[in-house]
Amino acid sequence: MIERIASSFSTDNYWELFALVQNSVLTAAVLGLMGGIIGVFINLRRAGLVVHGIAEISFAGAALFLLMGLDVVLGSTLGAVAAAALIGVLSIRDREVSAVTAVLMPFGMGLGILFLYLYQGRTANQFGLLTGQIVGVDDIQTRTLISVAVLISVILILIWRPLMFSSVDPQLAAARGVHVNILTIVFMVLLGGAVAMSVQVVGALLVLALLVVPSAAALKVARRPLIVVLLSCGFALFSAVAGIMIAIMGTVPISPYITTISFLIYVVCLLVGRRQRARISSEAAAAMS
């Protein structure tokens, strides 16, 4: 197996090849920045599983639109935003989100598989929805992906304080006049959009690698809000861009590279974070005595 992966590598004409995927690299970079920002809130609100659920319904939406000959990005966006808004509303009602997500997830996946089975076109498109297909996206889709990702990032920055306040201490935030429930819905809609955009890069199955893992890694090593965001964006951007740049040398799809890089970053951060915490607590103990 290793031989098969290794023999598929070729560095001939690397930069010519790179020029062909320039758009994809740029898209991946912007999506990485967005993932780094929204990931901080996903982790803070413990919504990792929810992200996975939204991704699978997003997959169903994309598969349906593929079957009907419509725009795949639009299909996955509609699916993701609808699922996210629904989960948001339900979570305000009774706060038991994971059960709802677990019910919706297989349903969405099943529908997606049905639509793909019915689809008669190229099988590469089908597989791409699950595992990533960014090299295949055209210019118009690239532009859509980048503008939506920038829009989501800007909105997140503008609602940063109230969203952080209601994520950390919803009771107090509500008392101070923050509309906590409205913010939850706004956040879920943004999350739906972010998932739909990321599905195009890493596919429905691996969205967590771009949206959750980088910020989870950043939260292990940093606590200052600005540093957490910068690190999280940096990790996501690096895994996405480096993943593509390595992948174009061979025939293995992009996603395994992206997921492996982000996993390795997480492991390193986990170890560094442990050492940091041990040092802080020994310093605190020294200060006490």
Place this chain on the structure above:
Amino acid sequence: MTEPALRLDAATVRFGARTLWSDVNFSLERGEFLAVLGPNGAGKSTFLKVLLGLQRLNSGNAEVLGKPVRRGSHQVGYIPQHHQLELETPLRARDLVALGLEGHKYGLPWVTRRARSRIDELIEQVGATDYAQRPVGLLSGGEQQRLRAAQALAGNPGLLLCDEPLHSLDLNHQRAITELIRSQAVDRGAAVVFVTHEINPVIEHVDRVLYFARGDHRMGTVQEVMRSDVLSELYQSPVEVIEHKGRLVVMGEHSEGVHHD
């Protein structure tokens, strides 16, 4: 200022057919300390929600500093029940205090120089300077509760609402937080509404008691309310209040619904 910090006028809350409490009338002057007592479900938390503007009265009026209660008012500070913050919360102590000051604002999350010096001031006021730069997730319950006090004091409130702020804290921290509320709120002219299961940790500071039970309430000084005959009538069953070394112990024959010490 001559208007009372808080005035309730025939205030009533109903949930469907059930009357939680009705006809609550009193006013609280600045610098007064009111303890709100009663068993779970008697309406203590709802009482705070009314004062925060998060729960409407079915009839009657509630005014804070002469104006009808309004959600998100800067005149009202609020210390919620203590819950331990997540270990990985991406905030330092001073960032948490900053949320109390500007967490409701939309727009670019810059902290202005003026806000920064106000944050320093608040942190000093609650004695949290030593750990101002430390991640909140690594702080003890007592330290986190001091920061919540700083958040509540951010707007220089005329009315400070506390929802069991001593819950799950050890005795030393209970005393420290109580002293803090005394010195930073009461002595600065704010009225305090202090919801608690247990009157003893704050008994020396309490001016008046509002006791909710069984859809009814009693209001008065500690001596007027914390009495066997008054509480027995309120609970509609025999209750005994025993004083022991300055502490009050409330005991019910059928202890259900009566708080335990």
